[in-house]
Amino acid sequence: MKNFDLVVGMKFKNAHEFREVLRDYSVREGYELTLKKNESYRVTTVCKKGCDWRIHASSVMGGPTFQIKTIKGEHNCAKSNTNKFANYKYLGKRVEKIVRDNPDINIDQLKNTITRKCEVELRKYNPGSKFILRKKEDFETPTFEKLYFSLNAMKNAFLEGCRPIIGLDGCFLKTIHGGQMFVAIGRDGNENMVPIALAVVQMENRENWTWFLRELLEDIGGLGDGR
Incomplete structure (x- = not known):
């Protein structure tokens, strides 16, 4: 998967692809993430260590296409070289x-x-x-x-x-x-x-x-x- 920054408005073909991008981002950037909402039409993810970083994506007009709607806060926690997503x-x-x-x-x-x-x-x-x-x-x-x-x-x-x-x-x-x-x-x-x-x-x-x-x-x- 190519390295790129997550930005508001970015689209993915479905929820699965968005989750895979989140996994890659988590491992590549060294921040452990946890899913607060993990549903077929919406996914909300926050930093596992408790900083105020948060990302939310949902389906476009009820279809399979997923789009990042909001990204809030910044990571102010220390990066980690261990990550459960790197399985x-x-x-x-x-x-x-x-x-x-x-x-x-x-x-x-x-x-x-x-x-x-x-x-x-x-x-x-x-x-x-x-x-x-x-x-x-x-x-x-x-x-x-x-x-x-x-x-x-x-x-x-x-x-x-x-x-x-x-x-x-x-x-x-x-x-x-x-x-x-x-x-x-x-x-x-x-x-x-x-x-x-x-x-x-x-x-x-x-x-x-x-x-x-x-x-x-x-x-x-x-x-x-x-x-």
Whole structure:
């Protein structure tokens, strides 16, 4: 998502797009936000730390188009390098765009780019998180092979608050590059799904599932000496 300032009169195709822009603004600017009103026809957001910044957007003439109607106050709170909005979905989209636009990027460059753009560092502010990006070694041009991603908070949520059962699933990625996404999820006592880890691979096969499960079990402490 391109960086830009939020201004009164700015329009979005629907409420979902406006919320995504708010998420990007929150992470990029370093201010934690909270939704005061979150409805299909209006969204009002304020600063979580209590300063007087406030933004309100609503539908245009009852249609799907959303428009910023008011922005009041200013942020006078300290910026933060930790943000709940910088979750696996947000970072996953950023990683996909960066790799697609820069297929020759190496792992260190990718990590530095994510840190610079998102102003978050997974291992610094969420110790124990794992991010693996592999390329094919037998190609002259660096070519994506597979990716594994899991936040330490996601793993702890599973280990501390979920049943000892893991659900696995895979789906096709509907992009020009294709590929498959693997996910591992748990369920808590209220039947809520809790994401544990995800991976992106070129195809679904035994080798890729084995790799994903080995990384997952290593993360949650389920691998014994028989690896």
